[in-house]
Amino acid sequence: MSSWIPLWLHRLGSPPTFYRFAGALRPWMLALALLLGAIALYGGLVLAPPDYQQGDDYRIIFVHVPSAWMALFIYAVMAVASFIALVWRIKLAEVVAMESAPIGAAFTLITLVTGSLWGIRMWGTWWTWDARLTSELVLLFLYLGVLGLYHAFEDRRQGARAAAFLALIGIINVPIVHFSVNWWNTLHQGSTVRLLGPSSMSDAMIWPLLTMMVATKCYYLASLFARARTDLLALESGKEWVRQIAITEGRA
Amino acid sequence: MSDFFAMGGYAAYVWPSYAVFLLVLLADAIAPTMRRRRLLRELRARIARQAARHNRDGASPTAPERP
Numbered sequence: 001m002s003s004w005i006p007l008w009l010h011r012l013g014s015p016p017t018f019y020r021f022a023g024a025l026r027p028w029m030l031a032l033a034l035l036l037g038a039i040a041l042y043g044g045l046v047l048a049p050p051d052y053q054q055g056d057d058y059r060i061i062f063v064h065v066p067s068a069w070m071a072l073f074i075y076a077v078m079a080v081a082s083f084i085a086l087v088w089r090i091k092l093a094e095v096v097a098m099e100s101a102p103i104g105a106a107f108t109l110i111t112l113v114t115g116s117l118w119g120i121r122m123w124g125t126w127w128t129w130d131a132r133l134t135s136e137l138v139l140l141f142l143y144l145g146v147l148g149l150y151h152a153f154e155d156r157r158q159g160a161r162a163a164a165f166l167a168l169i170g171i172i173n174v175p176i177v178h179f180s181v182n183w184w185n186t187l188h189q190g191s192t193v194r195l196l197g198p199s200s201m202s203d204a205m206i207w208p209l210l211t212m213m214v215a216t217k218c219y220y221l222a223s224l225f226a227r228a229r230t231d232l233l234a235l236e237s238g239k240e241w242v243r244q245i246a247i248t249e250g251r252a
Numbered sequence: 253m254s255d256f257f258a259m260g261g262y263a264a265y266v267w268p269s270y271a272v273f274l275l276v277l278l279a280d281a282i283a284p285t286m287r288r289r290r291l292l293r294e295l296r297a298r299i300a301r302q303a304a305r306h307n308r309d310g311a312s313p314t315a316p317e318r319p
Contacts, residue, residue: 041270046256056260063273106280114269121265223280230288237295246295 013092015232016241022225029222036215043208051205057121061205064114065193066212067107070220071139072174074104078146079171082164091235092228094160097167098150099227103220105143112136123187131184135177142170156235 011017044062051058081097084090115133116126127133146163153159176183181190193199199206236242259266 045270050260055262057262057265059259059262059266060269063269067273102283103280106276110273110276113272117265117269117272121262219277223284226281226284226288230284230291233288233295234291237291237298242295243299246292246299249292250296 013090015091015236015239018092019229019232019241019245022229026222026225026229029218029225033215033218033222036211036218040208040212040215043211044205048205048208049202054122057118060114060118062208062212064111064118065209066216067110067114068136069213070107070216071104071111071136072177073217074100074107074220075139075142075167075171075174078104078167079174082167085164086161086168091157092232094157094164095228095231095235096224097164098146098160099224099231101143101146101150101163101167102227103223105140105147107216108136108140108143112140119187128187130186130188131180132177132186132188135173135180138173139177142166142173146170 012021040062044059048059048062050056078097078100081093081100085093085097112133115136119128120126146167149166150156150159150163153162180186181188192201193206193209201209233242233245257263257267
């Protein structure tokens, strides 16, 4: 491969190296996710004041919006990993793509359910076929489609490549979800948090939201590392390094 | 304290949202741990079978088969 890619990145792509790397980093990511998550929950549920229109119902935002961001973020990661897997046939990229799918599906499910719970009182309906809600549901089906296709093949690597192709095509839905509130007339409100320019939200509400965003990112890494490690053991089960791990952990 | 749990009359919507968030992520966290435990158990059983076959056949020069 190209010489501009540093050597350590090549090494990290090798299953036993990544297995150790992910194993060392995972507890830290999980601890960080729990700590930041607890802080964000306290800030969102206790410290943040009620909304002047929505009262305390708006507090659903602190789980709904970070989950929605993760649903899109994980899809983007899955699509990039799928692209790398299809072009360079790197085993680790296949693993990252396929093990991102269940986590992304979990966050999409949370987004849809918490959105419905929020909608009951604020919109007077738990579901409507408008652009944002429908494209988010399509996102869930894309995740489930990727998972289904992956598991439909006897040969796991063949399944991963077929599913990676579907994941890559499905990336078209990500900008549709994001911009749906601008492109179509929808019941769902537009963005209140902006990277560029001021956000239309008070500081007391925005810091728990951003803290929860970082917490969910850390959680994603922790979950991905755990899943990827297990997957690498299964894929390389005939190799010596996996035998060593099986024997060592059996003794413990 | 009861004010806190009442959530200004929206308790029936706020708390289930947080419960869904925590429970779905908890399930997501437990799943790979269970899978890993099962996988390592299977691997150890396979290694034990190979060792048993190796001992029975005597010192065979061929490498142990790998399914």
